[in-house]
Amino acid sequence: MVRQIGYILALLGLVIVELLTIVSSFASLVLAFGLGMVFLFPPQVRMIRRVTGLTRRLVNASAGVSIEPPYLPEPPPPQPQADGLYRSHRTLYKTPRVPAWNDRWRWMMTDPATWRDALWLTLDPFVKVLLLPLFVLLPGRGLRVYGLWCATLLGATASSRMAGQISSLNRARNLAVDTQAAEMRRIERDLHDGTQARLVALGMTIGAAEQLMESDPRAAKALMAKAREASAETLTELRRVIRGIHPPVLAERGLGDAVRALAMDSALKVSVQVDLPHRPEAPVEAAAYFAVSELLANAARHGGAESVEIDISSSRANLLITVTDDGWGGADPAKGSGLAGIERRLAAFDGVMAISSPPGGPTTVTMELPRVLPAHWAGDLPKLPRWKMITVVSLWATAWCPLFPQGIVAGVFKAIDFDEKAWFLALHLPEPWQWPCIVFMILLGTAMYLAAVVIPAQDRDNPSAVRPAARTVIRCT
Amino acid sequence: MNRVLVAEDLYLLRDGLVHLLQAHGFEVVAAVESGPELLKGLLELRPDVSIVDVRLPPTFTDEGLQASLEARKKVPGLPILVLSQHVEQLYARELLADGSGGIGYLLKDRVFNAEQFIDAVRRVAAGGTAMDPEVISKLLASNAKNEPLAALTPREREVLEQMAEGRSNAAISQRLYLSESAVAKHTASIFGKLGLAPSDDDNRRVLAVLAYLNSR
Numbered sequence: 001m002v003r004q005i006g007y008i009l010a011l012l013g014l015v016i017v018e019l020l021t022i023v024s025s026f027a028s029l030v031l032a033f034g035l036g037m038v039f040l041f042p043p044q045v046r047m048i049r050r051v052t053g054l055t056r057r058l059v060n061a062s063a064g065v066s067i068e069p070p071y072l073p074e075p076p077p078p079q080p081q082a083d084g085l086y087r088s089h090r091t092l093y094k095t096p097r098v099p100a101w102n103d104r105w106r107w108m109m110t111d112p113a114t115w116r117d118a119l120w121l122t123l124d125p126f127v128k129v130l131l132l133p134l135f136v137l138l139p140g141r142g143l144r145v146y147g148l149w150c151a152t153l154l155g156a157t158a159s160s161r162m163a164g165q166i167s168s169l170n171r172a173r174n175l176a177v178d179t180q181a182a183e184m185r186r187i188e189r190d191l192h193d194g195t196q197a198r199l200v201a202l203g204m205t206i207g208a209a210e211q212l213m214e215s216d217p218r219a220a221k222a223l224m225a226k227a228r229e230a231s232a233e234t235l236t237e238l239r240r241v242i243r244g245i246h247p248p249v250l251a252e253r254g255l256g257d258a259v260r261a262l263a264m265d266s267a268l269k270v271s272v273q274v275d276l277p278h279r280p281e282a283p284v285e286a287a288a289y290f291a292v293s294e295l296l297a298n299a300a301r302h303g304g305a306e307s308v309e310i311d312i313s314s315s316r317a318n319l320l321i322t323v324t325d326d327g328w329g330g331a332d333p334a335k336g337s338g339l340a341g342i343e344r345r346l347a348a349f350d351g352v353m354a355i356s357s358p359p360g361g362p363t364t365v366t367m368e369l370p371r372v373l374p375a376h377w378a379g380d381l382p383k384l385p386r387w388k389m390i391t392v393v394s395l396w397a398t399a400w401c402p403l404f405p406q407g408i409v410a411g412v413f414k415a416i417d418f419d420e421k422a423w424f425l426a427l428h429l430p431e432p433w434q435w436p437c438i439v440f441m442i443l444l445g446t447a448m449y450l451a452a453v454v455i456p457a458q459d460r461d462n463p464s465a466v467r468p469a470a471r472t473v474i475r476c477t
Numbered sequence: 478m479n480r481v482l483v484a485e486d487l488y489l490l491r492d493g494l495v496h497l498l499q500a501h502g503f504e505v506v507a508a509v510e511s512g513p514e515l516l517k518g519l520l521e522l523r524p525d526v527s528i529v530d531v532r533l534p535p536t537f538t539d540e541g542l543q544a545s546l547e548a549r550k551k552v553p554g555l556p557i558l559v560l561s562q563h564v565e566q567l568y569a570r571e572l573l574a575d576g577s578g579g580i581g582y583l584l585k586d587r588v589f590n591a592e593q594f595i596d597a598v599r600r601v602a603a604g605g606t607a608m609d610p611e612v613i614s615k616l617l618a619s620n621a622k623n624e625p626l627a628a629l630t631p632r633e634r635e636v637l638e639q640m641a642e643g644r645s646n647a648a649i650s651q652r653l654y655l656s657e658s659a660v661a662k663h664t665a666s667i668f669g670k671l672g673l674a675p676s677d678d679d680n681r682r683v684l685a686v687l688a689y690l691n692s693r
Contacts (some may be wrong), residue, residue, distance in 0.1 A: 232586045239563055248563045252538040257567060264566040266622055
């Protein structure tokens with residue numbers, strides 16, 4: 001009660017701030033659009049947003065109405081072109097200041113939330129005055145009504161939510177494309193500097209041998225042996241490149257065995273647990289594989305770990321990976337580029353990574369890739385136990401009998417005093433029992449239909465009904 | 478003793494293998510190009526030795542490996558030499574898991590050196606093993622922190638590597654330019670340090686070493 005009154009007083013006190021904001025907003029609107037002093041507009045919008053943000057927090061704390069901010073995400077800082085200039089529309093700038101300002105201006109002007117905020121700000125003092133009696137008489141109810149009023153104008157709309165989603169998808173797509181392009185460049189460099197150069201050398205050696213074939217067969221033979229060695233080296237090099245693109249075991253056996261192979265090649269003691277009834281899609285497998293591979297390398301290189309545990313499992317359609325090592329801890333994505341690289345790779349699949357790495361260890365990295373597994377997987381389809389299945393089927397098959405003929409039809413016959421008794425049980429009973437029997441039949445039939453609907457629905461909500469997938473545990477220690 | 482089956486999906490390589498084997502006095506009884514054909518050939522023809530590519534149609538995954546494991550489950554000890562563009566400890570362990578000999582696992586590059594390759598084929602046909610040096614070095618690397626292995630002298634390590642690849646004492650002495658008795662001394666010392674029971678049979682000794690390395 002005391003707290004509620006406190007909140008109400010705070011909200012009423014805010015009216016003074018609101019009135020000041022209204023005055024300054026009006027002034028800056030006139031100055032910005034009437035006299036062209038456009039630089040006044042963004043700070044004014046920010047000021048209003050601060051007031052609405054404060055109101056949202058107050059409403060959430062006082063009435064429990066949580067209001068999602070509806071604003072479009074702030075534009076990213078402008079990126080220079082290849083020649084170091086910044087482009088905004090058709091003009092090039094030397095510094096990012098003007099393009100950034102343009103972006104900010106457009107962001108604020110085109111966001112409908114800016115204008116909804118303005119509308120809210122103008123009306124809010126009146127609403128508070130109107131609600132004053134309610135605040136005094138029923139503070140709890142009053143706060144709740146006020147919360148609903150704020151939610152209508154300050155909350156996110158379907159289109160603002162959509163806009164937010166689109167911009168986060170855009171970001172994810174750009175990241176994915178960038179990562180892809182960087183990978184391609186790396187592969188190109190590997191092939192260009194390694195394999196291609198070696199093949200050129202090989203061709204030259206064979207050419208020299210060809211020339212010497214007749215004049216100096218012995219030297220030619222030595223050169224051919226060298227060429228053979230060089231071709232073996234080229235193959236080794238090529239194998240390394242292929243492993244970096246898509247490891248052969250991953251293509252041949254899938255994620256579980258590829259990670260096991262990785263564990264075997266590692267100098268650390270690695271135990272691997274894989275619990276996946278089917279193979280995920282190839283891109284998902286690759287992202288998960290490279291993430292685990294990077295973490296394993298990190299544990300060996302920086303973490304001072306001796307043993308690592310890798311757990312790969314699925315929860316409905318989500319892929320969960322946990323990598324735990326017993327190293328020093330203190331891993332930080334901001335410091336090394338490895339962890340940030342994993343985050344970038346996972347972002348393409350909306351994946352998230354959580355790191356727990358207290359100084360002194362142990363380090364646990366948990367990754368989750370949501371909705372990447374086929375939805376019909378392992379127990380995601382609720383499967384009814386047999387006896388429940390039989391019950392449901394027999395309920396559907398028989399519930400019509402008490403409800404329609406024995407209940408409703410018999411009732412109609414009874415009501416119009418029809419002569420025919422047919423096979424309606426109720427009509428064969430003595431007079432005082434006839435109506436109770438009809439009512440009982442109708443209730444019984446309805447209850448049976450209800451049960452037939454409720455039993456499977458209940459089973460679906462019950463997580464224990466999900467069939468546990470076979471857990472394969474392989475330890476390679 | 479010289480009937481060979483070849484399973485390889487690339488025509489050029491298959492043809493090359495067939496020619497190479499024929500030139501060294503083997504009789505190629507079948508040259509197949511897919512997993513199901515391979516399994517059928519292995520079980521019906523019972524070749525003295527088979528040379529199998531890991532990746533075969535129709536799935537282009539590890540079809541050849543699976544067919545080989547399947548055939549060896551039905552015919553224990555059926556000699557098979559598996560060739561691949563890449564070697565994995567995982568596959569090596571699977572091939573060695575049944576503990577019977579007559580198994581080989583080599584990189585395709587090893588075909589370049591015809592003599593050594595034919596030597597490996599003969600060894601597998603005779604019930605021995607032929608493991609790729611790369612598999613062995615990976616095995617040793619992942620055993621790097623293992624106490625008894627760290628106690629070996631560099632020379633003993635070399636001998637161990639050669640032995641794990643599947644070579645007999647005589648072959649090791651040739652390759653490392655040692656006398657046969659010196660090799661015998663080294664192997665006895667290795668077996669002592671690793672705590673393995675000594676054995677005169679070359680093949681059984683090799684399998685014991687591989688089992689030891691794999692048991693980590």
